[in-house]
Amino acid sequence: MIEVRQISKRFGTSVVLEDISVTFTKGITNLIIGQSGSGKTVLLKSIVGLHSVDEGEIWFDDRLYNTLSFNAKKEIRKEIGMLFQGAALFDSLTVEQNIMFPLDMFTTMTRKEKLNRVDFCLSRVNIHNANTLFPSELSGGMKKRVAIARAIALNPRYLFCDEPNSGLDPQTGIVIDNLISDITKEYNMTTIVNTHDMNSVIEIGEKVVFIHEGRKLWEGSNSDIMHTTCSELNDFVFATSLAKKIKEQP
Amino acid sequence: MKFLTAAGNYFILLAKVFARPEKFNIYYKQFLREIENVGINSFGIVVIISVFVGAVITIQTNYNLENPLLPRYLVGVTVRDSLLLEFSSTMVALILAGKVGSSIASEIGTMRVTEQIDALEIMGVNSASFLILPKIVAAVFFFPILSLLSMFVGIFGGYVLCIFTEVVSPSDYIYGIQYIFYPHYISYAVTKTVFYAFIIVTMSAFQGYFVQGGSLEVGRASTKAVVYSSIMVLLANLILTKLILS
Numbered sequence: 271m272i273e274v275r276q277i278s279k280r281f282g283t284s285v286v287l288e289d290i291s292v293t294f295t296k297g298i299t300n301l302i303i304g305q306s307g308s309g310k311t312v313l314l315k316s317i318v319g320l321h322s323v324d325e326g327e328i329w330f331d332d333r334l335y336n337t338l339s340f341n342a343k344k345e346i347r348k349e350i351g352m353l354f355q356g357a358a359l360f361d362s363l364t365v366e367q368n369i370m371f372p373l374d375m376f377t378t379m380t381r382k383e384k385l386n387r388v389d390f391c392l393s394r395v396n397i398h399n400a401n402t403l404f405p406s407e408l409s410g411g412m413k414k415r416v417a418i419a420r421a422i423a424l425n426p427r428y429l430f431c432d433e434p435n436s437g438l439d440p441q442t443g444i445v446i447d448n449l450i451s452d453i454t455k456e457y458n459m460t461t462i463v464n465t466h467d468m469n470s471v472i473e474i475g476e477k478v479v480f481i482h483e484g485r486k487l488w489e490g491s492n493s494d495i496m497h498t499t500c501s502e503l504n505d506f507v508f509a510t511s512l513a514k515k516i517k518e519q520p
Numbered sequence: 521m522k523f524l525t526a527a528g529n530y531f532i533l534l535a536k537v538f539a540r541p542e543k544f545n546i547y548y549k550q551f552l553r554e555i556e557n558v559g560i561n562s563f564g565i566v567v568i569i570s571v572f573v574g575a576v577i578t579i580q581t582n583y584n585l586e587n588p589l590l591p592r593y594l595v596g597v598t599v600r601d602s603l604l605l606e607f608s609s610t611m612v613a614l615i616l617a618g619k620v621g622s623s624i625a626s627e628i629g630t631m632r633v634t635e636q637i638d639a640l641e642i643m644g645v646n647s648a649s650f651l652i653l654p655k656i657v658a659a660v661f662f663f664p665i666l667s668l669l670s671m672f673v674g675i676f677g678g679y680v681l682c683i684f685t686e687v688v689s690p691s692d693y694i695y696g697i698q699y700i701f702y703p704h705y706i707s708y709a710v711t712k713t714v715f716y717a718f719i720i721v722t723m724s725a726f727q728g729y730f731v732q733g734g735s736l737e738v739g740r741a742s743t744k745a746v747v748y749s750s751i752m753v754l755l756a757n758l759i760l761t762k763l764i765l766s
Contacts (some may be wrong), residue, residue: 320638347644358635372643374546430642 271296272317272428272460277326277336279309279316286312287323288484296460299451299474303465304481305506311355311432313481314464318350318430319343330428348376351421351459353431353450357413359405359420365392366401369420376424391419395449411442415449422453429454429461440469447474468507471495480506530726536648537656537722550654558620558655558721559662563669565619566612570603570670573611574677577602582687595688596696599678601705608670609709610757613716616663617749621724624655625745628728629738637729652725656718663717664710671709712760716753723749 272294279287286309294300304310315321317328319335328336330346338346359368369388373379379387392398395415405413414434421429431450435443447463451474454461463470471478475492480503488500495507508514541547581598628651631637640647675697682693724745731741 315638318642320641344644347642350642352639352642354635354639356634358639360636360639361630361634375543375643375645 271329271331272462273327273329274313274317275327275329277313277316277323277328279312279321279323286484287316290326290481290484290486292479292486292489294460294462295477297455297458298461298476299454300460300462300477300479301465301471301475302462302479302481303471303475303506306466308481309484310464310466310481314430314432314462317462318352319347348424349427351424351426351429353414353417353421353429353434355433355436357405357417359408359413359417361405363404364401365397365403365405365408365416368405368416369423372420372424387423388419391423392416394422394453395419410437411446414438414446418446418449418453422457425457427459429459431461431463433464433466435465435467435470443467443469444473450474471507482506529730530722533648533652533726533729534722536646537652537725539646539649541649541653542645547650547654550650551657554654554658555662557623558658559666562616562619562666565615566666566670567673569615570608570612570674571677571680573607574599574603574674575681577607577674578678578681578693579687592688592692593696593699596678596693597699598696599693600675600697600701603671603674604705604709608667608674609712609716610753612667612670613663613713613720613753614750616666616716617720617724617753618746620659621720621745621749622742624721624724625728626738626742628652628725629731629741630735632729632731633734633738648729652721652729655725656721659717659721660714663720664713667709667713668706671706708764711764712757715756715760719752719756720749723752 274290274292274294277287277290278285290313302310302313312321316323316336319328323336326336327334330349333346335343335346359365360371363371366385366388369391370384373384373387377384388401392400395418397412397415397419400408400412400416405416408416429450434446434450438446447470450461450463453459463474465471471492475495478488478490478492478495479486480488480500482502488498488503490498495503498504498507508516577599578595581595581602585592585594585598628637631651637647637651640650679690679693679697682688682690688696727741727745727748728738731737
């Protein structure tokens with residue numbers, strides 16, 4: 271479980287996050303949704319510690335994370351897997367070396383054990399015979415899947431995904447969403463996904479948090495969204511004429 | 521104020537760079553990779569430029585020593601001292617600031633804007649140390665070798681010119697090369713090169729590490745890396761020359 275208590279973040283005079291409190295539950299896929307520029311990426315990066323918050327507390331289970339020293343944070347970070355918007359695979363390393371990297375850094379496994387783990391992670395994300403390819407040789411969907419394989423290499427307790435299906439076609443996006451959801455349940459992780467894709471919300475949004483102009487306006491599940499009275503959320507979710515027609519249907 | 525902030529960030533970055541490495545064998549592999557990137561890949565440009573500069577200094581010195589009272593071997597002496605004292609250390613460092621400095625800034629800058637550095641941080645890796653320390657060690661180790669290579673090849677360039685054009689006879693040239701040789705000129709050049717290596721890598725890495733934005737900013741960081749590291753090399757040259765030779 272990850273708990274965020276009254277966090278605020280400013281860049282100069284601009285308030286990006288304001289008094290946000292939310293609990294992300296273990297074993298389900300927690301979604302943060304909102305328009306571009308609403309502050310959801312800053313929220314995600316603040317939770318993982320890439321941005322420091324100005325006020326508030328971030329708890330990883332029973333550990334207060336945001337006030338820890340760099341070295342103390344490192345221990346928790348070894349329990350974190352993260353999928354970035356652009357996958358963030360290391361360009362100079364092959365697929366195999368990318369997934370092996372955290373194993374090389376933080377385990378004492380033998381090379382054979384590491385190779386077995388790499389093969390397991392790759393097969394878990396349905397990638398085969400790509401060990402020797404470089405990221406530049408992969409499609410967008412494959413890059414995301416390899417990034418998921420790298421994120422789960424160390425059996426993380428927490429998984430963060432920043433817009434996992436941006437730049438992907440809807441079908442591939444759903445494959446990635448389902449993969450994240452399945453892995454979350456399989457490893458009983460606390461997963462937080464940042465998205466503005468409504469397909470993701472409908473497909474895997476077991477818990478959804480809506481951020482608008484840096485403030486949390488709503489939280490609930492994907493089925494609750496259809497009946498919400500929050501006007502900002504309605505404007506966001508039912509932005510297209512097709513979505514409006516669906517909502518208006520009895 | 522902006523300068524002080526940048527200077528502060530530079531020293532904070534250096535403190536992160538020299539933190540204890542997480543795993544020495546991983547850093548060692550990175551070091552070997554950087555030896556190739558920073559050092560071996562610069563062999564060609566150093567050799568080509570040094571050969572031509574050695575030959576050109578030979579022609580120019582001969583042109584300026586037309587007085588018959590001056591012995592011809594002075595051409596060799598001048599070529600040797602020019603190369604040892606200034607060209608093979610400072611000029612080669614300026615060339616490497618262009619080649620290696622821009623490469624480091626754009627590599628680290630691209631890693632920053634594509635979130636690869638964030639990925640390292642999330643894993644619990646000290647990204648500054650992991651990315652920059654092996655480059656510093658490789659450059660400090662290999663730039664002096666490139667400087668020594670440049671001295672040898674530059675002198676050889678002048679010698680080849682003497683053979684084919686007889687600007688000066690090869691025997692006079694060789695005599696001049698050996699005439700009143702001060703070995704500490706080499707240690708002076710190598711000492712300077714070690715400082716230059718540190719300056720070039722850290723200044724360039726600093727520019728890349730704090731890039732914000734996209735490819736345009738990475739390009740700007742790359743240009744800044746070359747300009748600032750070149751200026752700092754020239755400043756260091758002045759200070760080190762004053763300290764060592766006086």
